[in-house]
Amino acid sequence: MMSTPASSLITKDGAVVGVKASGPDGKDYTLYASKGVILATGGFSANVKMRNQYDEIWDKKLDNQVKTTNMPAITGDGINMAVKAGAGLKDMGYIQLLPTTDPATGATNHKIVESTNIYVNKQGNRFVNEQGRRDVLAKAALAQPDHVFYVIGTEQTLLKDKEGRGPYGILISDLLKQKKAFKADTLDELAKKLGMNPDNLKRTVAKWNEFCKTQKGDEFGRMSCEEGNKLPGGPYYASVMTPSVHHTMGGVTIDEDTRVLDKNGRPIRGLYAAGEITGGIHGTNRVGCNAVPDALIFGTIAGREVGK
Ligand SMILES: Cc1cc2nc3c(=O)[nH]c(=O)nc-3n(C[C@H](O)[C@H](O)[C@H](O)COP(=O)(O)OP(=O)(O)OC[C@H]3O[C@@H](n4cnc5c(N)ncnc54)[C@H](O)[C@@H]3O)c2cc1C
Known part of the structure; x- marks a missing residue:
């Protein structure tokens, strides 16, 4: 579903069971997932507010004057949705220029x-x-x-x-x-x-x-x-x-099966994440060419886990 950004996760009895989204025609959608939701919305390089909220390296100077290599949709939506569902975050302060x-x-x-x-x-x-x-x-x-x-x-x-x-x-x-x-x-x-x-x-x-x-x-x-x-x-x-601004190393915490973990390190049932949305994979400075393998490998694992 193109141009249909997800806006929130639907939870039931502590488990994530779907997403809400809105389409280009202004129509709202509610999508239920029987096996799980995989977040793959990337980082937050194009979100100036989040950059300065979390930055720990650049003296909070990543304002509008600082451009990004990313496309405008990379605004950390998935991270914010996951946080509302109780997700823990890791390494959010490490932003790569x-x-x-x-x-x-x-x-x-x-x-x-x-x-x-x-x-x-x-x-x-x-x-x-x-x-x-x-x-x-x-x-x-x-x-x-x-x-x-x-x-x-x-x-x-x-x-x-x-x-x-x-x-x-x-x-x-x-x-x-x-x-x-x-x-x-x-x-x-x-x-x-x-x-x-x-x-x-x-x-x-x-x-x-x-x-x-x-x-x-x-x-x-x-x-x-x-x-x-x-x-x-x-x-x-x-x-x-x-x-x-090029890459955000921080994001939601996952385990090796790509299950999103809450602040206490416990998996949130039904919620998975892969790619730049996750934190803790690349340390303080992502090395060139390692982000695409990150997204592909953890994306594959997430697909396998949810498909089980
Ligand atoms: C110019 C440039 C060059 C790069 N070169 C390299 C390289 O050579 N090697 C390398 O390893 N890495 C490189 N990277 C980094 C790498 O491309 C990214 O880290 C990687 O693409 C992240 O993949 P992803 O699938 O997690 O997220 P993305 O590829 O960022 O995709 C996220 C998707 O989620 C969508 N989305 C966002 N919000 C919502 C929402 N609310 N609802 C629905 N969809 C949403 C976006 O539209 C987008 O399609 C480069 C990055 C840039 C910007």
Whole structure:
């Protein structure tokens, strides 16, 4: 049933037996489940109120100015419904920001160079080990002027297909027109386009190239400069970036059979949950690529359990 958000859980004698929902035509629906209800409504990255209510990492600064990579429906509905049915919560304070997103939209689709290429602030200086954890990178980026930085690349290592499209299928020429990315033949010209001090940028790139040769003594403690991170010469590219809310590690407490647990750790009969709605799976900083397996594996378990 598309565009039919669930609004509450129906309980009977302490067990969850169905959901209430409303359809796009304004019609209300009451749906009963004979074997159980599985919550799979994702996290709460797009719910500004919840972000600031629960945040324990970002000094309650995840307001409307901070974009999200998520779609607008990811507002923690399932978490709030489960809480009303008595569910316990875990790790709600751990909210992940993805450092490399579009300042205008929060999207990631303007990527054109490796995310581990050097990050340069508006003054033309590097400020962090780009191979670090997402929370470390985001914190460092938020300490830069206007929370903005540029990821620098070159023509040789550009991530583009034969039609000139980046990894998300967008023409790089369009990204340049939209000023989501910048291109210049020399570092002087690139600095001018980005409004940064050219001497700083040249010094930053020279130091970086030196590290790429020796792979030793990086001022920010990087372990390596990989082939795709090298900046051997122009034309150069820069993608404009800022951190946006990406993943919420917290959520309802479940056991290994995906049964939702109450505040005392006892299963709530008839209620199951899987995916980003659950808490305690990823610790304080979800590692990239582990969320889809989380949703798929626990979703499969939930289906099996309810189908028994
Ligand atoms: C841009 C981006 C890139 C990512 N890249 C990766 C990656 O490469 N690897 C990886 O592992 N993870 C990645 N993630 C994270 C991963 O996609 C999510 O954690 C995962 O999709 C969560 O799956 P889910 O099924 O729990 O919830 P979601 O996929 O968020 O789905 C929740 C669904 O519930 C619906 N819903 C919400 N509220 C209600 C309601 N009240 N009633 C009915 N339906 C409702 C929503 O409309 C949505 O369809 C990425 C996330 C983003 C945003």
